Structure formats: structure tokens, C-alpha cells
Amino acid sequence: xxxxxxxxxxxxxxxxxTKQTMAVKYVSAAIDRNTITAIMGxxxxxxxxxxxxxxxxxxxxPNIRVDGEILLGGENILSMEPIDVRRRVGMxxxxxxxxxxxxxxxxxxxGYVLNGIRLSKAEKDATVERCLRSxxxxxxxxxxxxxxxxxxxxxxxxxxxxxxxxxxQPDVLLMDEPTSALDPIATAHIEELMQxxxxxxTILIVxxxxxxxxxxxSKSMFMYLGELVEYGDTAAMFSNPSDERTKAYLTGKxx
Amino acid sequence: xxDRIYRILLFAAxxxxxxxxxxxxxxxxxxxxxxxxxxxxxxxLTSSEWSYxxxxxxxxxxxxxxxxxxxxxxxxxxxxxxxxxxxxFVGEYFKxxxxxxxxxxxxxxxxxxxxxxxxxxxxxxxxxLIIMLDISPQGSGVLIAxxxxxxxxxxxxxxxxxxxxxxxxNDLKEAAYSLGAxxxxxxxxxVFPVAGSGIFSAYILAIGRALGETMTVTMLIGxxxxxxxxxxxxxxxxxxxxxxxFGEADDLRLSSLxxxxxxxxxxxxxxxxxxxxxxxxxxxV
Numbered sequence: 309x310x311x312x313x314x315x316x317x318x319x320x321x322x323x324x325x326t327k328q329t330m331a332v333k334y335v336s337a338a339i340d341r342n343t344i345t346a347i348m349g350x351x352x353x354x355x356x357x358x359x360x361x362x363x364x365x366x367x368x369x370p371n372i373r374v375d376g377e378i379l380l381g382g383e384n385i386l387s388m389e390p391i392d393v394r395r396r397v398g399m400x401x402x403x404x405x406x407x408x409x410x411x412x413x414x415x416x417x418x419g420y421v422l423n424g425i426r427l428s429k430a431e432k433d434a435t436v437e438r439c440l441r442s443x444x445x446x447x448x449x450x451x452x453x454x455x456x457x458x459x460x461x462x463x464x465x466x467x468x469x470x471x472x473x474x475x476x477q478p479d480v481l482l483m484d485e486p487t488s489a490l491d492p493i494a495t496a497h498i499e500e501l502m503q504x505x506x507x508x509x510t511i512l513i514v515x516x517x518x519x520x521x522x523x524x525x526s527k528s529m530f531m532y533l534g535e536l537v538e539y540g541d542t543a544a545m546f547s548n549p550s551d552e553r554t555k556a557y558l559t560g561k562x563x
Numbered sequence: 564x565x566d567r568i569y570r571i572l573l574f575a576a577x578x579x580x581x582x583x584x585x586x587x588x589x590x591x592x593x594x595x596x597x598x599x600x601x602x603x604x605x606x607x608l609t610s611s612e613w614s615y616x617x618x619x620x621x622x623x624x625x626x627x628x629x630x631x632x633x634x635x636x637x638x639x640x641x642x643x644x645x646x647x648x649x650x651x652f653v654g655e656y657f658k659x660x661x662x663x664x665x666x667x668x669x670x671x672x673x674x675x676x677x678x679x680x681x682x683x684x685x686x687x688x689x690x691x692l693i694i695m696l697d698i699s700p701q702g703s704g705v706l707i708a709x710x711x712x713x714x715x716x717x718x719x720x721x722x723x724x725x726x727x728x729x730x731x732x733n734d735l736k737e738a739a740y741s742l743g744a745x746x747x748x749x750x751x752x753x754v755f756p757v758a759g760s761g762i763f764s765a766y767i768l769a770i771g772r773a774l775g776e777t778m779t780v781t782m783l784i785g786x787x788x789x790x791x792x793x794x795x796x797x798x799x800x801x802x803x804x805x806x807x808x809f810g811e812a813d814d815l816r817l818s819s820l821x822x823x824x825x826x827x828x829x830x831x832x833x834x835x836x837x838x839x840x841x842x843x844x845x846x847x848v
Contacts, residue, residue, distance in 0.1 A: 363741055391743045399741035405734040409756035422744035422752055469738070476742060 313382045314338035315510045316362065316480055320376035323357050323366060331357045333534040334376070339480075339527075344502060344511040346525035346542065348518065350562060354534040355514045359482050362512065363397040364390040381479065395423065398473030398509075399482040403489050404465035406457030406472070413453040415468055416440060419476040439471040442508075443501055463494025467501070474509070481505070483513040487520065499524050518558060522546055530554045588828070595822035598622065601815060607822060613788040613804075615816055622819035624826060626790045630705065630798040631827070633791060634780060635773045637709035638716060639766065645713070646720035646769075650762070653721070654728030655754060656746075667722060674718035682782035685711040690783070699795035703785040706794045711783060712773050720769040727761025727845060728754060764841030771835045775827060777802035801827040 316339040323332040332354040339345050347355040357366075362380075366372040367390050377384045385393045406415045416436045420427055427435065436453070440446040445467045449460070457468050466486060473481060483502075487495040502511060502524055515521050521528055521542060528542040530551070538545060538554045549555040556562040599607060602622065610623025649670055657663040689710065690702035699706065731754050739749045755762070785797025786807055799807070801823050812820055 365737065365741065368737070368740060390740075391745060394741055395743035399738075401734055401738060401741075403734055405732070405738045407735060407738070407753060407757075409759070418739070418752070419742035422739055422742050422748045424748070472738075472742070 314379075315341040315381060316512070317379040318358075318376070319379065321358070321361060321378055322373075322375040323354070323361055324373045324375075325371065331534050332361070335531075335536040337529060337536060337539050339510060339512065341510055342506050342508075343527060344506050344513060344525045346521035346528045347512065347514045347531060348516075348521050348528060348557070349531035349537075350557065351516075353531040355529075355531050356484050358531070359484055359512060359514050362480065362482055363394050363399050364388075365399070391423075395419075395476055396478055397480045397482060398476060398478035400466070400470050400473055400484065400486045402485045404462055404469050406460070406465050406468050408456065408458045410457060411454045412440075412449050412457050412460070412468060415457040416471050416475050418472055435475055439475045440468075442474060442505065443467040443471045444497070445471060461494070463490050463497060466490060466494070466498060470498075470501070470505075474505070478509060481509045481511045483511060485514055485516060488516060495520075518546075530557065532557070588825075591821060591825040591828060594818060595825045597815060597818035598822040601818075607819070608826070611790055620815055622816065624801070624819075624823050626788055627799050627801040627804045627823055628826065629790045630784065631774060631800040631802070631830075633705050633794070633798070634709045634712055634784065634800055635770055637705065637794060638712035638773045639770055641710055641713035642716050642720055642769065643766075646717045646724065647762075649717070649721040650724035650728055650765075651750065654725035655750060658729060667725065670718045670721050672718075673714065678715065678776060678778040679782075681711050681715055682779040685779065685783045701785065701797065703783050704795050704797045705784060705791045708780045708783040708800075709794070711779050712776055715776065715779065716769040716773050719772050720765050723765035723768060724758075724762045727758040727765065730761070731757045758845075760841055761845035764838045764845055767834060767838035767841060771831055771838060774831050774834065775802055777806050781806045 318335045318337045321332060321335045322330055324330045335358060347359060349355045360366055361374050362378060362385070364374075364385060366374050374386060376386075378386060380388075380393065380396060385397075406412075407418055410418060413432075413436055414421070416439050417427070417432055420435075437446060437450075440449065445464060448464065449468075452459070457465060460468060466489075470481075470486075487498050490498070499520065502513070505511065513521075513525070525542045527540065528538075528545050529536055530538045530545070530549075530553070532553050538549060538551045540550075545554065546558060549558055553562070602610065607622070608624055608628070610621070611625040612621035612623050613626065614621050649666065653663045653667045653670075657666075685707055686703075689707055693699055693707055694702040735753055735757060736749055739753045744752070780800045781803035784800060784803055786799050786803060787797040788799055788804070789797075791798035805820050805824055805827075808816070809820060
């Protein structure tokens with residue numbers, strides 16, 4: 309059984325931007341396969357920083373240090389090649405960012421193009437359709453696949469970005485406040501979609517929106533000043549937080 | 564009341580530039596008229612004769628148009644392998660670092676060197692080298708003029724390209740990295756396509772610079788009034804024939820030189836306009 313090894317595990321993970329200050333302090337947590345885990349906390353608490361550590365985004369910036377261990381299927385990613393990690397860990401950003409010079413079709417396939425993987429025309433068509441269907445965008449765009457991705461609405465663009473990440477068939481999907489730039493209807497669309505997606509991928513989502521965390525996640529992390537204050541079942545945490553700081557945040561006294 | 568005076572002054576000052584520009588065109592057209600009327604506009608453009616024996620005077624602009632276009636095009640080709648790496652270095656690889664600041668300052672300094680210095684350097688340093696390497700017997704010619712011209716336009720192409728490369732949103736680059744792309748792939752597939760029209764406009768503006776460059780070319784191109792039949796042969800550009808012959812010319816020859824000036828002005832204006840339009844388009848993305 310695979311379930312013995314968690315898909316993702318933080319072990320005393322620390323991230324520091326400068327020598328003196330740590331943005332993420334000794335976070336330890338195990339994430340189960342095919343779940344949605346929400347990371348909550350006030351601005352500047354290190355939740356995005358923790359998320360970006362998982363696909364080694366920090367290695368793009370020479371000043372940022374990541375210490376401890378992050379295990380992906382039991383293997384420490386901090387000693388893996390960033391490119392190999394990123395192929396297995398997809399990411400969706402706060403602002404929808406489809407590649408403006410590529411068509412919708414090419415945007416979905418951009419992961420393959422960027423990695424220099426060649427696909428046959430039939431494979432390409434199948435991948436594009438599969439991915440756009442899984443983000444419920446296929447029916448809306450199947451007639452305009454050759455148009456630029458930037459021609460879509462914000463919500464559609466974000467779904468296109470999710471499709472782009474899914475095309476690489478990642479084990480884990482990181483979402484950094486994926487709906488904060490979207491209207492409520494588009495947000496609802498994406499939340500609904502995530503429920504479907506967790507069947508194929510493990511999702512880790514940073515959110516500012518407590519309602520969202522409650523609606524979609526099975527487990528939640530609450531971070532404060534770089535520390536993981538509380539981690540557990542979302543329902544239990546919302547009804548009965550064990551830490552005073554979590555309680556203060558969830559009741560709106562802090563944030 | 565104060566506001567009105569201020570506005571009138573501003574308006575008057577703003578009016579001066581279009582007036583000067585119009586005046587230049589007017590003067591060029593009136594003085595070039597004689598040549599165009601004598602030879603016919605298209606005949607003047609396509610004739611390659613340039614002889615001033617009295618009674619059988621024959622002037623045509625083709626050798627000089629060819630000379631200008633050849634040197635400019637070659638300069639552009641030579642300039643790309645130097646300016647593009649500088650732009651990438653400053654705008655992407657070492658963006659915001661001290662090294663990048665130093666490199667871009669030094670590159671910009673190249674733009675401040677007077678063209679006569681470039682001419683002298685080309686004449687006394689590069690020309691003997693070209694003779695020594697047996698590339699051309701006399702050294703001077705289209706090739707050497709283009710090489711020095713290329714160095715002169717590097718700062719224009721590099722600093723503007725770097726600006727456009729810097730403007731590529733970080734979101735897009737991170738998105739590409741998050742899909743497992745290497746830096747080279749991000750540059751090839753994201754940075755270049757997104758900054759593409761901006762980079763293109765940078766080179767158009769660099770071409771605009773190279774077209775009208777006079778002193779360096781005059782010193783290096785060899786000043787022969789023929790169509791250059793290879794890149795190592797000598798020739799003359801539009802700017803260099805004017806610089807060479809202006810002092811001694813009168814009547815029809817003077818008018819012909821001014822006509823060449825008018826054509827150069829028009830070509831440069833069109834190229835610059837294309838560059839400006841491209842920049843505007845590039846900024847929207």
C-alpha cells in the first residue's frame with residue numbers, strides 16, 4: 309500500500325530570506341495522497357514561502373536558503389534537481405498568467421514544449437482535450453483553441469493555467485491563492501473543480517479566505533509568524549481550535 | 564493671467580520643433596529640385612553614374628543608396644551577437660546586480676564616444692589588421708565600415724533590448740520554471756517571444772542610427788563612387804558622399820548631393836517611425 313508513505317512531508321523545514329530572519333520556522337507536517345490541504349494565516353506568516361519551497365521556486369533566488377527536509381514520496385527534494393521536482397509538482401499562481409504569445413492549445417502543452425518533449429499530433433490533441441476537460445474549460449474554448457490565452461476571461465485564464473499544470477501529470481499541485489484575483493462566480497467554479505481534481509492529484513492551497521478553506525479542504529494548517537501553529541482536520545480546527553492564536557484568527561480578532 | 568502667458572510660451576516653444584522640421588524638409592526639397600527635374604526622380608534613384616566632367620554631368624544615387632544599405636545591414640548583422648548577450652546579461656541573468664549596472668554603464672559609454680574617434684580607431688587599428696589577414700588589399704571598404712558601425716550601434720540596441728527583457732513579467736517566468744523549464748528554455752520560449760517586438764524595435768532604432776552615421780563611414784569606406792560588388796570592396800554611403808563632396812560642389816552637383824540628403828532623410832524617418840510604432844505596440848503587452 310502506498311498510503312504508508314505520505315505523498316509530501318515537511319521535516320523541520322526552514323526558509324530564510326536573510327541570515328538574521330527566518331520566514332518559515334521548523335515546519336513539520338505530513339500530507340496524505342489525494343487530499344486538499346489548506347494553508348491559512350495572516351499576511352506575511354510564511355504560507356506562500358512554505359508552498360514555494362515545495363517546487364524549489366526558492367532556488368531561483370540565490371539569497372534564499374531552505375533547510376530541513378521536504379520529502380516527496382519519501383525522497384528529499386532539497387537534494388534533487390529542481391527540474392525533476394518541478395515536473396512532479398505543478399503550481400498555479402495568484403494571478404492567472406497564461407503565456408501571452410501562445411495559443412490556448414500551446415499553453416496547455418507548454419510544459420512539454422518547455423521540457424523539450426515531443427508529442428505526436430494525436431497525443432497533443434488528446435492531452436489538450438483531456439486537460440481542458442478536467443478543468444471544465446473544453447466546451448467553452450474548443451472552437452477557439454488557436455486564439456491567444458490572454459483572450460479569455462480571468463477565471464478561464466486561471467483554469468487554463470491549472471490545465472497547463474495538470475498536463476505534466478504532477479503528483480502534487482500547489483495553488484497560491486488561486487482565486488484571489490477572481491470574481492465569486494469564477495471562484496466557485498474553481499473550488500468545484502478542485503473537488504474533482506483531488507481524485508488524481510494532491511492539492512496544497514494557500515488561501516486568505518477562511519470560507520474557502522472550510523468548503524474545500526479536508527485538512528488545514530494555520531501558520532503565524534513563520535511557525536506552523538496548528539495542523540489537523542479542517543472541520544475540527546474550525547469548530548474547536550486548540551491554539552489561542554488559531555482561535556483569534558478564525559474569529560476575526562487577528563488577521 | 565499668469566496661466567495664459569505660461570500657456571502661450573509653452574505653445575510657442577512646442578511649435579518651434581515642427582517648424583524646424585518643416586523648414587529642413589522645405590530647404591531640402593527646394594534645393595534638390597534642380598537635380599530631380601534634370602534627371603527625373605526615378606532615374607536619379609536608379610542611375611549609378613556619378614561623373615562631373617563639364618557638359619556631360621551625370622549624377623545618380625544608386626551607388627550611395629546601395630552603400631548605405633549594405634553597411635547598415637552588415638552592421639546590424641555584426642551587432643546582434645554582441646548586443647543581444649549584453650541585453651540578456653543586464654536584463655535577465657544578472658538583473659538588478661552591481662555587475663549588470665557596471666556593464667550597462669560601460670556599454671552606454673560607448674554611445675558617448677565621438678564618431679571621429681571610432682573612425683581613427685578603425686583606420687589605425689582595424690585597417691592594418693584587415694590588410695594583415697589578407698581580407699582586402701586596401702583595408703578600407705564596406706566590411707571595415709560595417710564592423711566599426713556595428714560597435715557604435717551596440718549600445719543603442721543593447722540598452723533598449725535590455726529594458727524590454729526586464730519588462731517580461733516575473734509571473735510568466737516563474738510559471739515556466741514551475742513547469743520544469745531550464746533557464747535557457749525560459750529565455751527561448753518565454754522571454755524572447757514576450758519581449759520580441761520590443762527587441763525588434765530596438766534594432767530598428769539602431770538601424771536608424773547606422774543609416775545616417777557619417778564620419779566613421781567616410782573615414783573607412785574608401786570613398787569610391789561605384790556600387791560595391793562585394794563586402795570587401797570600397798564604396799560610398801549617402802552620408803559620406805555628401806560629406807566628401809559638399810565643399811567643392813556647386814549647381815547641379817550640389818543639388819544632386821542635397822537630393823541624396825533628402826532621400827537619406829526620408830529613409831531614416833520611415834525607419835525611425837516603424838521603430839516608434841513597434842515600441843508603442845510592445846508596451847501594450
